[in-house]
Amino acid sequence: MLDRRSLLLGALAAPTAVLAQPGWKPSRPVRQIIPFAAGTSMDPIARAVQASLESSLGQPLIVENIAGAATVIAGNEVLKSPADGQTMFMIANSFAANVTLRPGRTGTWPRAFAPLVQIAIVPHVLVTPPDGPKTWEEFVQRLKDKGRQMTFGSPGIGTSPHLGSEHLVRLVGGAAVHAPYNGTSQLLLDLTSGRIDFALSNLPDIIQFVAEKRLNAIAVSAAQRAPELPNVQTFAEVGVPEVLSDSWFGIVVRRDVPQPVRDTLEKAWLDALARPDVRKLLGDLGYTILARPGAEFEKVIDRYIATYATIIKEADITVQQ
Incomplete structure (x- = not known):
């Protein structure tokens, strides 16, 4: 017979084991945090993919606009949430720029968040x-x-x-x-x-x-x-192909979210962005769908961080922390 201690340890380990299994599904509504007020360029993306994500994940998608402090408030809300994949964070170029502009508040974010999908670019x-x-x-x-x-x-x-x-x-x-x-x-x-x-x-x-x-x-x-x-x-x-100027949008989660969970979320997003109705809706609004998986998206973020750091230093750009 298992002793009391073994049963207790098994019970404590069970949630982690479930999360780590392939084929993970969320157990409650999934939060989609947008770091700007309602009405920005992120909102149409969230609405366009909502039905597809809900179908794939089997839970409602709750879109929350949490504006303020140049996305810092929203990002910290995600970092305070459980590392279970049920809170996603939509980011834009500011994610890369803030690493240099606000190092005291967001300098560690590239290590704290894991990219899932680069959605689109304008x-x-x-x-x-x-x-x-x-x-x-x-x-x-x-x-x-x-x-x-x-x-x-x-x-x-x-x-x-x-x-x-x-x-x-x-x-x-x-x-x-x-x-x-x-x-x-x-x-x-x-x-x-x-x-x-x-x-x-x-x-x-x-x-x-x-x-x-x-x-x-x-x-x-x-x-x-x-x-x-x-x-x-x-x-x-x-004659100036090097110009780095656009507005892109992507999805990240806490980096300590288990890989099988991240894989499930990434696939749900990629499936949504492959739907003809979603592509037409966003295309008609001026978005170019990229649907880059997390590994590719991370390289993009790194490139923007490096280029923005150079621009910010050369132009001596500063902001209030």
Whole structure:
């Protein structure tokens, strides 16, 4: 007969053994933490895949928007949750930038979180006011001639459009002054009126402005020309393929979540992103589906961390911790 101590140890070990088994399924609703307020570019992704994830995992998917402190509050909420795979964290470029911008608060995050899937990417478009440069050659010449009289806008310090613009300016050998905004609405209004000289903006945000000739589209940061802007060259075509400027979205969990659990979640996401209805819905909204598994996504994050670190140091960018 098993003694009392053996039975107790067996009972304590049982939950871990269940979690480690292949074919894991969550035992309660799964939380999807979004680190921004409702209405941002992450929300359509969560809605698009919700039904598929719920079907695969057999539990409801609860989407929670936890904004504040440049994603720090949301990330810490995930790190405080059990390491059972039932809390996922949607991240964007800020995850990579914060490693250098906020080392005291997020510097350890690449080791604390395990990437599951890089979901999608939205290219940035270099845009200028109606009376500004209309070609790449004109833009570069203006940037070099006017130097620090040129201003560019972004949705905020350390955002991917900010870092992408700093990268672009340095690659072409120019200079410009950053004008940070709280979001994109006022930025685009000031850009159309000529109060600032250029910006790198998410493709879906500027399509209508370009169609109405309220902005000039100069170049796009995609591997190929965007179908929505077939006449706009890519940065590779104009000679600066190194420009790192886009908005990507991905899923991570605590790194101490057991590998079989992570494998199940990764597969559920990849299956959802392979569905034609999901691909069409997100494609129509301007997202390019990547569906990169965790191992590939981790390499992408590492590359952005390294490049952003260089940009941040060269431009002497600082933020309040």
